Amino acid sequence: CNRLVLLSSCLLLPILAECGQTAFVVSNIQGSRISPCLSGPIQQDVLGLNRQCGLPSKIQNKFSSSGKSTTKKQQFRSVNCNSVVLNRARVQLKSGNSEDAEETVIANQSPSATISTISFWRYIWLLAALPLLSGIFPMLVDAAQQTTVTEDRRFIIILFLILKRVYLYTAALSIVDMAARRASSVPLELGQRLQQLNIELFSNIVDKEQLQVLSEGEAAQKTYESLDKVEGKDQALFLPLFLATLLLGSFYVLQLQTVPDPSMASDVDPEVLSALKDLLKYIGPYWTAFTNAAVCIIFSRAEFEAAIRSFTGNSKESEELVTDNTDFTGKLALLLSSLAVVGCYAGPLNVVWPIRNVINSCLAITVARAIQLPKFAYVVAALGGLVLYDTIGVYGSSFLLPAAGAAEPATATSVMETVARSKLDGSSLFWQPGLLSVVVNGRTTDALGLGDAIFPALLAGWAIRHDREEICSTDASADDSNSFIDSQKTSWYLQSCLGGYAIGCFLQEVFNTGNGQPALLFLIPSMLIAVLGTATVRGELSDVLRS
Numbered sequence: 001c002n003r004l005v006l007l008s009s010c011l012l013l014p015i016l017a018e019c020g021q022t023a024f025v026v027s028n029i030q031g032s033r034i035s036p037c038l039s040g041p042i043q044q045d046v047l048g049l050n051r052q053c054g055l056p057s058k059i060q061n062k063f064s065s066s067g068k069s070t071t072k073k074q075q076f077r078s079v080n081c082n083s084v085v086l087n088r089a090r091v092q093l094k095s096g097n098s099e100d101a102e103e104t105v106i107a108n109q110s111p112s113a114t115i116s117t118i119s120f121w122r123y124i125w126l127l128a129a130l131p132l133l134s135g136i137f138p139m140l141v142d143a144a145q146q147t148t149v150t151e152d153r154r155f156i157i158i159l160f161l162i163l164k165r166v167y168l169y170t171a172a173l174s175i176v177d178m179a180a181r182r183a184s185s186v187p188l189e190l191g192q193r194l195q196q197l198n199i200e201l202f203s204n205i206v207d208k209e210q211l212q213v214l215s216e217g218e219a220a221q222k223t224y225e226s227l228d229k230v231e232g233k234d235q236a237l238f239l240p241l242f243l244a245t246l247l248l249g250s251f252y253v254l255q256l257q258t259v260p261d262p263s264m265a266s267d268v269d270p271e272v273l274s275a276l277k278d279l280l281k282y283i284g285p286y287w288t289a290f291t292n293a294a295v296c297i298i299f300s301r302a303e304f305e306a307a308i309r310s311f312t313g314n315s316k317e318s319e320e321l322v323t324d325n326t327d328f329t330g331k332l333a334l335l336l337s338s339l340a341v342v343g344c345y346a347g348p349l350n351v352v353w354p355i356r357n358v359i360n361s362c363l364a365i366t367v368a369r370a371i372q373l374p375k376f377a378y379v380v381a382a383l384g385g386l387v388l389y390d391t392i393g394v395y396g397s398s399f400l401l402p403a404a405g406a407a408e409p410a411t412a413t414s415v416m417e418t419v420a421r422s423k424l425d426g427s428s429l430f431w432q433p434g435l436l437s438v439v440v441n442g443r444t445t446d447a448l449g450l451g452d453a454i455f456p457a458l459l460a461g462w463a464i465r466h467d468r469e470e471i472c473s474t475d476a477s478a479d480d481s482n483s484f485i486d487s488q489k490t491s492w493y494l495q496s497c498l499g500g501y502a503i504g505c506f507l508q509e510v511f512n513t514g515n516g517q518p519a520l521l522f523l524i525p526s527m528l529i530a531v532l533g534t535a536t537v538r539g540e541l542s543d544v545l546r547s
Contacts, residue, residue, distance in 0.1 A: 118181050123307035126174050126361055131354035136163065137440050138350075164438045168448040169505040171436050175361050175453040176501055179368035180460035180494060182306070184468065188374040190235060191227030195220070197370055200302045204330035232378040239371060240385030247393060251415045254422055289345065289430035296341045296433060297334075300362035305333035337362075345431055353439040360433055364450045368457035376547045379462050383524045386455050390416075390518035417516040420449065452519040456501055459527050463493035466547055492534050493544075500530030 137160065144156040187193045199215050206214070214220055308329050344356045373379045393416035401418065420435070436453075438446040471491075504526035508519055535544040 118178065118306065118310055120307070120310040122174075122178060122181070123310060126171075126178055127304075127307060127358055130167075130171055130174065131358055133167065134354040134357075134438070137167075137438060141440055164446045165509060167438060168436055168446060169502070171357060171361065172448055172453040173498060173501055173505070175364045175368075176457045176460050177494075177498060178361075179365045179454070179457035180464045180497070182365055183369045183372045183457065183461035184464045186369050186372060188232075188372065189228040190230050191224035193370065193372065194227060195224045197366070200305075201298050201366070203305075204301070204334050205298060232374045233381065235371075236373055236378040236382035237385070239382050240389040243386070244389050244393070247389075247415060247419060250419050254418060285429045288432075292430075292433055293341055293345060296344070296359050296363065297337050299366045300340060300359050301330075301333045301337035303362040303365055304336050305330055308333055349439055349442050353437060353444075356431065356433070357436050360436055360450055363433060364454045364457075367450075368454045368461065371454075371458065372461045373458060376462055376466075376544055379458050380528065383455065383458060383520075383528070386451075387518070387520045387524050390451075390520040394516055394518045413515060420447075420516065449519065452523060455520060456497075456523050456527055459524075459531065460494060460497040460501075462547075463497045463531065464491065466544070467491040467493050492538065493531055496530040496534040497527050500527035503530070 140156055140160040140163070144153050144160065147153050147156065186196055195215055199211065202211055202214060312329065314327075314329055340355055340359060343352050344359055347355075373382060394414045397415035398413055401413075401415070422432075434450055436448045436450065437444050501523055504519075504523035507526065508517070508522040511517075511522070531544070532541065535541040
């Protein structure tokens with residue numbers, strides 16, 4: 001039981017490391033609103049929400065006592081505000097103010113609601129429209145090769161170069177938006193968050209008994225409770241340090257694989273070094289491919305299932321997945337994710353690279369949901385550490401590279417670039433997830449690290465939670481439920497985050513040096529300036545800093 005819990009909780013770590021290692025650009029180079037879609041009128045299953053927020057059974061019973069019906073417009077309000085109210089009550093309970101927390105929950109109880117999901121059209125855009133749009137690149141290349149007019153050829157080439165960057169940045173921006181919306185429903189406590197994600201990830205992967213052990217077993221509960229005690233500031237400090245450690249580990253493994261002569265490493269026994277190299281050369285790629293494929297299937301299955309449920313309206317709470325994890329939707333999602341991942345490994349590169357981007361997008365969304373932080377100050381601290389990690393990894397690590405002639409590839413100028421280029425140079429036998437890319441004629445012509453979408457989603461996730469809390473607070477006394485629907489158009493902080501991200505992408509191109517550069521150095525400051533500027537204009541700066 002201990003092994004199962006620890007294994008499932010730690011499955012996020014390798015892919016997080018992969019994303020962090022490639023959080024920079026390797027090339028030369030919507031406004032948004034909260035719009036949950038209703039799945040149809042159902043009686044409110046508040047017990048699952050209350051369990052998720054860790055409320056006492058006394059409050060759970062009072063919260064779900066009423067049977068009064070509501071309209072669909074009222075359901076829009078209750079489904080979004082319940083989580084806000086419960087999170088507030090959870091904070092009060094942790095501080096020992098149980099009576100006030102109980103009054104808060106009871107006063108804001110909603111007798112009936114629907115389970116909200118992400119709009120299906122957002123999934124259509126991310127999982128279908130963007131891959132289909134990738135077909136424009138080979139068309140542009142063919143057009144440039146066929147034209148005999150120099151000016152026309154120059155225009156097509158410039159258009160091709162611009163559209164590649166726009167395509168990658170649009171994909172990354174869509175991931176940030178989707179990850180923020182998906183992350184808005186996860187608990188803020190680390191243990192409860194991992195518990196919910198593990199249930200979603202392993203539903204239809206393991207049987208019912210194993211899933212119950214994973215979510216409700218004694219060892220699992222102890223693990224989750226201990227993780228709940230980890231402070232947000234500790235998580236913010238741990239994240240960049242953990243990524244830096246794994247980046248260095250990956251770099252030195254690469255160097256061990258590429259040293260041409262074992263005698264060059266004078267500090268290590270040549271026979272031992274030779275044995276390690278042989279092990280890494282013959283076993284390492286297959287083991288890495290197997291573990292990467294398993295993680296890709298598990299993570300993408302969860303997002304495929306969410307997409308299918310948003311289309312059919314058949315939404316489920318995590319508690320329902322524990323008791324019934326064999327429904328058709330979950331099995332269909334598992335089949336689709338398995339076929340997609342097998343295609344990524346077995347199919348020709350010219351055909352499967354858009355599917356690889358889809359799988360990478362699913363990985364990024366799941367990881368972003370796992371690393372959310374509860375307070376604005378913690379988010380800023382973590383992002384500051386990540387910017388520092390990204391900048392040092394690109395600009396301040398060249399002294400770790402081997403002497404000229406021993407480095408592979410020879411053009412790498414930093415530790416992070418060495419690790420990122422190892423995913424692009426074709427030296428690996430199998431596909432390595434971690435990069436959004438554009439492939440033309442079997443060659444990767446442009447790429448963007450997943451970390452450039454995952455880590456900005458930390459701030460975007462905070463923004464959508466703050467917007468939702470603000471909407472629920474301002475409309476708490478409104479009798480007309482239309483006010484809640486209209487107020488969704490004023491999701492200022494999420495919009496400012498996405499706008500700041502777009503500005504950061506533009507600045508990244510303006511100041512492009514022609515080599516690998518730390519994208520977070522442009523993205524994070526732009527997003528923070530946009531958020532703080534919005535808060536200042538609206539007179540909410542002090543509230544945001546304390547949130």
